[in-house]
Amino acid sequence: MKILGQFMIFMGSLFVNKESFKTYIDLFFEEAVKIGVKSVVIVAIISLFMGAVTTVQTAYNLVSPLIPDFVISQVVREMTLLELAPTVTAIVFAGKVGSNIAGELGTMRITEQIDALEVMGINAASYLVLPKLLASIIMYPLLVVFAMFLSLVGGYLAGTMTGVITPEDYIYGIRFEYNSFNITFALIKSVVFGYIIAAISSFKGFFTVGGALEVGQSSTSAVTNSCIGILLADYLLAQLFLG
Amino acid sequence: MIRIENIKKSFSDKSVLKGISATFEQGKTNLIIGASGTGKSVLLKNIVGLIEPDEGQVYYNERPFLRASRDEKTEIRREIGMLFQGGALFDSKTVEENIKFPLDVLTNYGEEEKLDRVNFCLKRVDLENVNSKKPSEISGGMKKRVGIARAIVNNSKYLFCDEPNSGLDPQTAILIDNLIKEITEEFNITTIVVTHDMNSVMEIGDNIIFLHEGLKLWEGSSEDIIDTEVKELQSFMFANKLVRAVKKLSAEK
Numbered sequence: 115m116k117i118l119g120q121f122m123i124f125m126g127s128l129f130v131n132k133e134s135f136k137t138y139i140d141l142f143f144e145e146a147v148k149i150g151v152k153s154v155v156i157v158a159i160i161s162l163f164m165g166a167v168t169t170v171q172t173a174y175n176l177v178s179p180l181i182p183d184f185v186i187s188q189v190v191r192e193m194t195l196l197e198l199a200p201t202v203t204a205i206v207f208a209g210k211v212g213s214n215i216a217g218e219l220g221t222m223r224i225t226e227q228i229d230a231l232e233v234m235g236i237n238a239a240s241y242l243v244l245p246k247l248l249a250s251i252i253m254y255p256l257l258v259v260f261a262m263f264l265s266l267v268g269g270y271l272a273g274t275m276t277g278v279i280t281p282e283d284y285i286y287g288i289r290f291e292y293n294s295f296n297i298t299f300a301l302i303k304s305v306v307f308g309y310i311i312a313a314i315s316s317f318k319g320f321f322t323v324g325g326a327l328e329v330g331q332s333s334t335s336a337v338t339n340s341c342i343g344i345l346l347a348d349y350l351l352a353q354l355f356l357g
Numbered sequence: 358m359i360r361i362e363n364i365k366k367s368f369s370d371k372s373v374l375k376g377i378s379a380t381f382e383q384g385k386t387n388l389i390i391g392a393s394g395t396g397k398s399v400l401l402k403n404i405v406g407l408i409e410p411d412e413g414q415v416y417y418n419e420r421p422f423l424r425a426s427r428d429e430k431t432e433i434r435r436e437i438g439m440l441f442q443g444g445a446l447f448d449s450k451t452v453e454e455n456i457k458f459p460l461d462v463l464t465n466y467g468e469e470e471k472l473d474r475v476n477f478c479l480k481r482v483d484l485e486n487v488n489s490k491k492p493s494e495i496s497g498g499m500k501k502r503v504g505i506a507r508a509i510v511n512n513s514k515y516l517f518c519d520e521p522n523s524g525l526d527p528q529t530a531i532l533i534d535n536l537i538k539e540i541t542e543e544f545n546i547t548t549i550v551v552t553h554d555m556n557s558v559m560e561i562g563d564n565i566i567f568l569h570e571g572l573k574l575w576e577g578s579s580e581d582i583i584d585t586e587v588k589e590l591q592s593f594m595f596a597n598k599l600v601r602a603v604k605k606l607s608a609e610k
Binding site for chain 2: 130131133137221222225226227229230232233234235236241
């Protein structure tokens, strides 16, 4: 409870004694590149393989002649939109971006860079964390949309190249009984996941005490706590919107 | 001028500062000295507000700082420059960006004006052609100089230095000491230096405060310190063989 209280105070401190709007705009774009653009390659690789593997494994399980082939891509679509693109990508995102945020802030803390900001009269929490939080909340949903598209492309390539499904059946299955709310739900999840990753990682990094060893521990703790937070939020959101 | 009144600070059950009062004059290099673990850095952090003391008050030109409103504190903090033990330069920024940082965030100066000010400060600390280097590409002594340049770039009225000589060779340490003293006198600012280096004490100490086990045991100038009768200060000073030799020579004369 004490940590939860400390976390809430930390979140509140982001919005007091702020610097000029222009300062935050510049920092936001810097962080958007670091958090979003530099994650594109890893998200692309994971999404392509995620779609390919889902297609091949779904085809492997659907052996009944009574089930039409287009069901394979329909299953791939549902899995991708509802779970794989927002949640699996979030776990990878937590590993890459979360550890980076905690490591950066932890190092700044132990080398007195955060103290230097405070002495200058700058609200270090707001200056350092708010742009990261906003960048994560805005960039992560964009990455999820990108991941959705590439996952479906990966499924198409794997399915058609291995001959488990024809291109026509794949496209038909993708479009069959499409429910646009799934996209909305995935985007809601990705905004929440983006917040959880940036907020928990910043909190862990910002309050690092000690030396290099503790910075490593903060990074590890940021990733594990973010993953737990993501899975918990995933369940709660599913219950809330789909239950 | 900075005045501190009855500063007390404890961590858990351990009392680190046991009621310290002092006045740090403007235009003078004020030193806080003492052995490791006597509370020097804690006192400095209490004065600049990085740690909140349990009791006491800090006055910046008679403006109360502790427990002041957020806006009042920010106003005072923007007049403070601080040189940290390790420099505390921002790793991701170049030397020029590091020095320009307070101007970028805290002022509305134009880019040209900011660069002029940065170059003036770099020249003042005897550094040239390092604008585009990253902190990892410069030596420890240069980092301290950049730290001083960043501390004075915004026309600070108060300069704080936490162990400015740590990790430096004796020659560079003297250069940094002299630079701090020159800047203090040239810009007529209030400077407080935390150190346990006896060379600094003898070179630049206009006003010296000696801390021992969280108490202020002695206060005076570098001229008086050599003749002190305080046993704890004597054992702190004369732990250094060189200072013992100086004392012996002075007695012989």
